[in-house]
Amino acid sequence: MKNILILCTLLFCATLKGQDKPLESFEVDNIRFNLLSDNSLQVRMTLILPKDFHLASNRMVTFTPVLHGSGNEEAILPPVYVYGRKRFIISERKNRMPADENWLFRRNNKEKQVINYETSLPFNKWMDGAEILLEQTFCGCGNAQEETFNQNLSQIIFPKPKVDLPDITYCIPKKEVVKRRIYKGRAFLDFPVDKIVIYPEYRRNAIELARIDSTLKGFKLEQIRSIGIHGYASPESPYVHNAYLAKGRTQALKWHILNKFNLKDSIISTDYTPEDWDGFILFAEQSNLKEKARILEIARSDVHPDTKELRLKQMPGAYNFIKNNWFPALRHSDYEIEYRLPDYTPEQARILVKNNPEQLSVHEMFEAAQLCPRGSAEYYQIIRTAVQTYPDNPDANVNAAAMELELGNLAAAKKFLQKADMNTPEAQNNMKRLILLEENKQ
Incomplete structure (x- = not known):
């Protein structure tokens, strides 16, 4: 030394x-x-x-x-x-x-x-x-x-040793061959007792159907690749009957969408769960019922679903509360829409990123940023929007970390690097710089 x-x-x-x-x-x-x-x-x-x-x-x-x-x-x-x-x-x-x-x-x-x-x-x-x-x-x-x-x-003031810091590096995000996205939604349709036909004017069905229709109208039909619907019934009534209801009501929603939007039958797939016990357990965990421990014990047990319902009925006060407040929310249809987005030029992306960043890939947003001077407010805003839109994307996190290093925000840079792919040279380089800066601050 x-x-x-x-x-x-x-x-x-x-x-x-x-x-x-x-x-x-x-x-x-x-x-x-x-x-x-x-x-x-x-x-x-x-x-x-x-x-x-x-x-x-x-x-x-x-x-x-x-x-x-x-x-x-x-x-x-x-x-x-x-x-x-x-x-x-x-x-x-x-x-x-x-x-x-x-x-x-x-x-x-x-x-x-x-x-x-x-x-x-x-x-x-x-x-x-x-x-x-x-x-x-x-x-x-x-x-x-x-x-x-x-x-x-x-x-006595010892001069700080000059630290040879590596340059801050941005990565060029991987280009998506196909810009595939998934939209997830949940509908709560009401059916008359034992019925598996949708009545649009029944209770709140008009509102729920309008929400589904509005979602689908937001896509061009050629963008939609598939729609998956998974129906759930509540634990009320015998399990076999609930299976019939869950399956039939899921099919009813499928036919509503097919007829409304003139889609091919092969585009929509369906599945069902006769009784939503996972959702039931979530309600129980968040409840303040005095019988909460016993309710959870029953719900988590391995006995037949009909036996679970029978044991719940042995607590009449709690069961009536569950029947009126939990069961309606456990009758739902979850749907996923797989769609594909068109590609955009950097110039188009620079405009879209301001109001519709979800239409862009991380790669497209990065190319839009290259049209701006590095270090400018617009440049940083695009880099920030990319990681906000895709918070788990490794490339977006590497570039967000690079941005924060340039701005001197070491804690924020460290947070983003935790989601980066540390096998890439850009992430390794920025992490090395971060470590050296942290050591030099001590």
């Missing part, structure tokens, strides 16, 4: 009180911080005592560098001791010198003295951004501390 060096080229001047003069000054120059390969922090500085720095013969001044972190962390570095002439001789004679003699100096008044200070200590993360202070302490006779001054020297 290379050493990281910070050089503070500054001239720091401090003023101290002295015994013989009211003010004494010194200088600190070339403060340097070096992060070594053994994970230690090296601190260097030049302490300059100019000619006019007068220190009384019987006094001593101590210069102690101190690191202060933003979280009140502290590291005290080895001090520099500067003695007056008499103080030096007496301390040496009485063996009162500091143990660390590396930073022990005798002041020669009227001479410029330069002290090249250097020390190192184990590096901790809090030191990056810490301030370095210089504490000056004057001592008189008998080592009595007279005055202390603290001066800010500098701040």
